[in-house]
Amino acid sequence: MASPETSSPPKPSAQESLVAGGGAGLLAGLASSGCMLLLNAFAHGVSLPEQVGATITALMPLSLFQFLQQLIGDEAKRYLLVCVILGQCLVFAASGSLYMLARRRFLFKPGLGPRLGDGFVLAALLWLFAGLVVLPLTGAGLFGATLSIGWFNSMWSLAVSGLVFALLFPLAYHWLTASRIREEQRRAEVRERRQTLLRRGLILGGVGLLAAFAFRFITQGAHAPTVTLRGFKSRIVPPPQPNYGPIVPVPHLSSEITPNDQYYVVSKNLLADPVVNGQSWSLTIGGQVEQPYTLTYAELLTLPRRRQYESMMCISNEVGGPYMSNALWEGIPLNVLLQRARPKPGATKVVFSCADDYSDSIHLTKALEPTTLLAVRMNGQTLPERHGYPLRLLVPGIYGMKHAKWITRIQVVNYDYQGYWQQRGWSDEAQIRMTTRIDTPLDGSRLQAGSLTYIAGVAFSGERGISEVDVSFDLGQSWQRATLKRPLSALTWVLWELPWRVPSQAGSYTITARAIDLQGNVQDPRPAPPLPDGASGYHTITIVVA
Structure with a gap:
């Protein structure tokens, strides 16, 4: 009879192999x-979560996309990334189990768990799966051949990630199975603990989602006062003359630049x-x-440049949202580069391709306007990386x-x-x-009677300018005209301000603002979400007088 010292370790059951392999694959x-x-x-490698996430957003129904954006807000893409990474880790876990x-x-030898060679075999299979199946399904081609980083960067970066997996998989498996007997004794306790954690996690997750929904529901006007449309005119003829004048610097008012x-x-x-x-970057015009x-x-950088003040706003910006800014830009007019290339008859659009595989287009007539720039500097500095260095449109x-x-790359x-x-x-015209x-004042502020x-605040109408900003304290039944600070250019936002004597009676008061452009068009009061053409409606805040 064999002694305990010489007996072989018991052969793991199918369930033990499944659990330990999955755990090792997950870690x-x-x-x-x-x-x-x-x-x-940091090294121009391929990111499967990025590619899969982009594919998910492309396949997502527009109504669902809009609902999630309104529910979760600007952090939606971060949550999506986390979900995709978790999904990727589950694939690793499933591959380890299988x-x-x-x-x-087919290969088991009693007493032996996976060796280093097993880690390399499994990593190689996952590498092939990523390059030959996952990336092509996301539209990136075999091993990311159509991505801007190219197939070589995709192959080696996937290989390095696979090497990490290959080295850790057998180590993680043996670590997980080293205390198998002790874990058997504690299995009931662990199972109960997991179930408790799962229940608590589900409860906390549900509460978090409900809280996020409730917060956006409350702050974005689910029960917001409705501005009256009685007597509303969409256009004023002749347009008002701008009421330019000095404004008093006040806290929270946006800086002009x-x-x-x-x-x-x-x-x-x-x-x-x-x-x-x-140093290695180049721009192709074709x-x-x-x-x-x-x-x-x-x-x-040797080409003639133009400097212009211009404001910018994101199409996903909610009414009253933060995604609007103004800067002094310096760059080469796009028409200079296009005229040198000489567009052929019948050309209609100009397409811009970017280092992150983003692309968009504008009409050729818009591209030839002198104010359409390829910017290389921002507020007197070389264009920052996060704003598109070395070149943005x-x-x-x-x-x-x-x-x-x-x-x-620029293509006609x-x-x-x-x-x-x-x-x-989303809109292609995107006007x-x-x-x-x-x-200012901030929504929910308490003011002294x-x-x-x-x-005060800002108003913006693209390149159409602002002729008037009005403020209402009775939901649009009457308006008071604010003072405008003369804008830095016809392409920027306008700072505006209205002095106001706070009522002596305590209570809650609603403040609404609207704008009129230089052509006499009145801001659209009808609320609309950002998707697909940009948000509309009047920004309304509530203050408390004490």
Whole structure:
């Protein structure tokens, strides 16, 4: 009879192989996913979560996309990234379980768990699955061949992430199975603990979602006062003459020029924006042109430049939202580059392709306007990385999604090109809708009865300018005209201000603001969500007089 010292370890059951393999796959997969995200952020590697997330948003019905955006808000893409990463880790876990079951059936030797070679075999299978199945399904081609980083960067970065998985998988398996006997004794306790944690997690998650929904439901006007439309005119003829004058600096009023580090940032990328090397970067101008050519960054900087103040607003900005900023830009007029290339007859659009595989287009007539710039500087500084270094587009009068960043290629085409967000249901024309924002007082502020305060904010109408801003204290039944600060250019927002004597009677008061552009068009009072053409409606706040 064999002694305990010489007897072979008991052969794991199918259930034990399944659980241990899944756990090892999950732990090694978490490390591999982290490596993948780091390589994507710092070494131009491919990120499967980014690619899968983009595919999910493309396939998502427009109504569902809008509902989730309104429910979760601007953090929706972060939640999506987390969900995709968790899904990827579950795939790792499932692969570990299946591999150990297959190994147990065909290759198992009693007493031996997975060796280093097993980790490499499983990692190789996952590498092939990612390159030959997952990436093609997301539209990136075999091993990401159609991505801007190319197939080579995709292959090696997936290989490095796979190496991390291969090294950790067998170690994690043996670590998980080392205390199998002790865990058997504690299985009931662990099961009960997991069930308790699961119940608590589900409860907390549900409460969190309900709280987020309730917060947005309350703050975004589910029961907001309705502005009266009685006597509303969509256009005033002749247009009002702007009431320019000095304004008093007050807390919370937007600065006329937004500092670079405070300028709003929105991109399609779930985690990391591209970091472009200006020394190796080049810009290709081609498509339906007589003379295609390429420029280096140094050559681009030698071309004549134009400076202009211009404001920008994101199409996903809610009424009164923060995604609106103003800066002094410096760049090369796009028409200079296009005229050198000489577009062919029949050309209708100009397409911009970017280092993060984003793309969009504008009409050729818009591209030839002198104010459409390829910006290289922002507020007197080299264009920051987060704002598109080395080159971004500026298109006055059109929402920010058209202002492509990290541009690498410009193509003139003779068809109706639909860009990244247009394929997901957003407007292609994307003309900015007039908006007014109340910056101060803050919504929900408590003001002292009888005190003098200032109601102030910004108004913006793309390149159509602002002739008047009005403030109402009775939901639009009457309006008081605010003073405008003369704008820095015809392409920027306008700062406005109205002194107001706070009523002596305590209570809650509603303040509403609207704008009129230089053509006499009155801001649309009808509430509409950002998707698909940009938000509309009047910004309304409530203050409390004590």
